[in-house]
Amino acid sequence: MQFNEILNQLKTYEPGKDIELIAKEYGVKEVIKLASNENPLGVSQKALNAIIQNASKAHLYPDDSMSELRNALALKFGLKMQNVIIGAGSDQIIELATHAKLNHKNAFLQCGVSFAMYEIYAKQVGAKAYKTKSITHDLNALKSLYEEHKSEIKILYLCLPNNPLGECLDAFSVEEFLKDIDEDCLIVIDAAYNEFASFKDREKHIDPAKLIKSFPNVLYLGTFSKLYGLGGLRVGYGMADEELINALYKLRAPFNVNILALKAATAALDDEEFVKNSLENNFSQMQEFEKFARENQLDFIPSYTNFITYFFEEKNSSDLSEKLLKKGIIVRDLRSYGLNAIRISIGKPYENTRFFEEFESILKKN
Amino acid sequence: MQFNEILNQLKTYEPGKDIELIAKEYGVKEVIKLASNENPLGVSQKALNAIIQNASKAHLYPDDSMSELRNALALKFGLKMQNVIIGAGSDQIIELATHAKLNHKNAFLQCGVSFAMYEIYAKQVGAKAYKTKSITHDLNALKSLYEEHKSEIKILYLCLPNNPLGECLDAFSVEEFLKDIDEDCLIVIDAAYNEFASFKDREKHIDPAKLIKSFPNVLYLGTFSKLYGLGGLRVGYGMADEELINALYKLRAPFNVNILALKAATAALDDEEFVKNSLENNFSQMQEFEKFARENQLDFIPSYTNFITYFFEEKNSSDLSEKLLKKGIIVRDLRSYGLNAIRISIGKPYENTRFFEEFESILKKN
Numbered sequence: 001m002q003f004n005e006i007l008n009q010l011k012t013y014e015p016g017k018d019i020e021l022i023a024k025e026y027g028v029k030e031v032i033k034l035a036s037n038e039n040p041l042g043v044s045q046k047a048l049n050a051i052i053q054n055a056s057k058a059h060l061y062p063d064d065s066m067s068e069l070r071n072a073l074a075l076k077f078g079l080k081m082q083n084v085i086i087g088a089g090s091d092q093i094i095e096l097a098t099h100a101k102l103n104h105k106n107a108f109l110q111c112g113v114s115f116a117m118y119e120i121y122a123k124q125v126g127a128k129a130y131k132t133k134s135i136t137h138d139l140n141a142l143k144s145l146y147e148e149h150k151s152e153i154k155i156l157y158l159c160l161p162n163n164p165l166g167e168c169l170d171a172f173s174v175e176e177f178l179k180d181i182d183e184d185c186l187i188v189i190d191a192a193y194n195e196f197a198s199f200k201d202r203e204k205h206i207d208p209a210k211l212i213k214s215f216p217n218v219l220y221l222g223t224f225s226k227l228y229g230l231g232g233l234r235v236g237y238g239m240a241d242e243e244l245i246n247a248l249y250k251l252r253a254p255f256n257v258n259i260l261a262l263k264a265a266t267a268a269l270d271d272e273e274f275v276k277n278s279l280e281n282n283f284s285q286m287q288e289f290e291k292f293a294r295e296n297q298l299d300f301i302p303s304y305t306n307f308i309t310y311f312f313e314e315k316n317s318s319d320l321s322e323k324l325l326k327k328g329i330i331v332r333d334l335r336s337y338g339l340n341a342i343r344i345s346i347g348k349p350y351e352n353t354r355f356f357e358e359f360e361s362i363l364k365k366n
Numbered sequence: 367m368q369f370n371e372i373l374n375q376l377k378t379y380e381p382g383k384d385i386e387l388i389a390k391e392y393g394v395k396e397v398i399k400l401a402s403n404e405n406p407l408g409v410s411q412k413a414l415n416a417i418i419q420n421a422s423k424a425h426l427y428p429d430d431s432m433s434e435l436r437n438a439l440a441l442k443f444g445l446k447m448q449n450v451i452i453g454a455g456s457d458q459i460i461e462l463a464t465h466a467k468l469n470h471k472n473a474f475l476q477c478g479v480s481f482a483m484y485e486i487y488a489k490q491v492g493a494k495a496y497k498t499k500s501i502t503h504d505l506n507a508l509k510s511l512y513e514e515h516k517s518e519i520k521i522l523y524l525c526l527p528n529n530p531l532g533e534c535l536d537a538f539s540v541e542e543f544l545k546d547i548d549e550d551c552l553i554v555i556d557a558a559y560n561e562f563a564s565f566k567d568r569e570k571h572i573d574p575a576k577l578i579k580s581f582p583n584v585l586y587l588g589t590f591s592k593l594y595g596l597g598g599l600r601v602g603y604g605m606a607d608e609e610l611i612n613a614l615y616k617l618r619a620p621f622n623v624n625i626l627a628l629k630a631a632t633a634a635l636d637d638e639e640f641v642k643n644s645l646e647n648n649f650s651q652m653q654e655f656e657k658f659a660r661e662n663q664l665d666f667i668p669s670y671t672n673f674i675t676y677f678f679e680e681k682n683s684s685d686l687s688e689k690l691l692k693k694g695i696i697v698r699d700l701r702s703y704g705l706n707a708i709r710i711s712i713g714k715p716y717e718n719t720r721f722f723e724e725f726e727s728i729l730k731k732n
Binding site: 047062 | 367368369370373376377378399402404405407408409413414417418421422423424425426427428454455457458461465466467468469483487490549550552582583591595596597598599600609610612613615616617619620621622623624625626627630
């Protein structure tokens with residue numbers, strides 16, 4: 001059978017090996033997963049209650065207006081419900097934006113290394129990728145590449161803070177930078193981890209209402225998968241000028257987010273104590289990760305997220321990841337991004353302590 | 367901002383009025399919803415237990431290989447895991463199939479009135495719709511339209527049984543018909559309600575393993591939203607030859623189905639008693655709906671699903687639906703399909719009794 005031509009350019013899906021199973025095959029008793037930037041404190045109690053209370057409604061289609069969650073988000077950010085769209089993860093909003101703006105005749109722009117889904121979705125519509133030589137966000141480099149290919153670039157991604165590297169631009173410099181971007185270029189501000197950055201340094205805080213007011217071409221993305229502890233439920237959101245949200249809605253499938261995910265997200269948004277504990281645990285533990293790096297002469301970028309990325313010179317990141325796996329610790333090897341680095345999610349204190357012990361011993365033997 | 371041209375041809379989303387809220391505004395105490403073909407017996411106990419047991423894992427990303435559910439489905443249908451793809455509702459598999467095969471230069475074929483999402487997704491890629499004059503599935507009409515536009519038609523939909531009309535082709539005649547369809551045309555067998563049809567009449571039973579063996583261009587769709595009582599969780603599946611599944615996988619977003627949905631679906635598949643009770647309730651109650659139609663001289667198509675569609679001549683379906691709504695009973699007006707008809711989901715006995723009482727009184731006053 002012939003498929004649309006674009007499929008020839010897409011990779012065949014490799015069924016993911018269940019990495020936890022592999023670890024167990026190595027005879028490890030307790031697997032510690034520090035690979036997916038999940039919240040180490042688990043599910044917020046309020047969200048957990050919402051899931052259990054609503055489980056018996058799982059046979060009913062959700063309210064497709066999603067007004068409860070959209071209104072809660074609008075209220076939190078000083079916007080209207082009409083400025084909000086909910087996705088099955090913020091990934092799905094990226095997918096909608098891609099289909100709304102990109103095609104085989106145009107392109108998107110990002111920094112050298114950023115969230116992989118930008119490019120994966122763009123490839124599905126045959127759009128070209130422009131990336132700066134700088135792996136992290138360098139506004140001068142982004143601007144010069146943008147100016148060079150202005151007529152082609154229809155989406156510009158800024159990941160604030162950046163996954164998988166952890167650095168974060170100041171909100172002020174972003175605002176200045178955006179003034180030079182054409183109105184027809186969609187600017188996606190991926191703020192999946194921005195609560196972490198804002199907590200560490202208020203200068204990193206992106207205010208979507210303020211940005212949207214100045215820039216009708218900005219789409220702000222947030223998620224419940226990280227700080228809000230609902231990675232398994234797939235809920236994210238996009239916020240923008242109403243015209244832009246309407247365009248995305250044209251491509252949205254009905255009932256794109258499930259009833260328990262909507263209920264849990266609404267409850268999680270309200271769980272301030274859980275959020276506070278998550279942020280405090282993250283950054284007190286982050287200090288341990290930085291200390292470990294310094295003690296072991298590892299390069300790292302100070303992180304504004306819930307993970308940290310260690311870079312290696314002589315040692316090999318894939319080899320190190322494999323050795324950690326044999327000890328039952330799962331981290332993210334960044335080899336597929338072209339980096340000799342590993343990304344480690346900040347876990348609970350006892351998980352991190354085990355990581356430090358095992359990794360130190362691996363580094364010394366290596 | 368300019369969007370991809372196709373968006374100009376798509377309707378702006380109308381935020382759905384929450385119909386239950388409206389009913390409550392009419393001062394109704396108990397709203398009876400017979401509009402979305404949800405399972406009136408609710409959530410199966412096994413699925414409910416699975417949700418509650420796994421709620422505390424909602425912070426963890428699901429196993430993206432989805433091997434547990436894919437293997438369970440493969441086992442049930444005599445296929446391999448590689449023949450199965452899971453979607454956020456079978457809708458999402460229709461979306462993937464559309465993006466794999468359709469574009470602005472080709473077309474799809476369906477009977478006159480069928481599941482609305484076929485056309486909605488096709489419009490998003492600019493593909494043309496061919497529909498038979500016959501509103502129900504008429505194989506001769508489908509064949510003649512297919513022959514006429516063979517080079518253009520790249521997806522053929524057969525909805526067995528058909529939503530929103532309820533009729534169902536015999537499996538044998540479908541197999542014969544498929545022999546005349548070109549190998550490059552993707553045949554989507556939408557079996558979302560096929561368990562109901564099979565229970566009523568074994569001749570309607572579609573065996574995906576048998577079909578896939580004979581026709582590498584068949585994609586069989588099933589869902590957990592109807593018989594399995596998980597409409598709110600959005601889980602469906604596609605089964606086909608491995609090559610076809612691989613093509614769909616190229617377009618699938620990672621983590622497209624959430625962790626609680628996967629766990630609940632796997633458990634529901636195993637709840638034979640719930641399935642049996644659901645089927646028995648449905649068809650014993652269906653007799654009441656047919657009896658009611660005959661007593662009130664209403665046209666209907668004998669239904670092989672969990673809903674029934676009543677047709678009207680002089681009376682107006684929108685007017686009747688509105689009057690039912692004022693009594694707190696929600697049904698689906700089929701005006702948007704160009705029909706003067708309403709579709710009623712088969713509910714619990716007491717819900718159906720209330721429907722009969724209210725509707726009879728409305729019909730008599732009208």
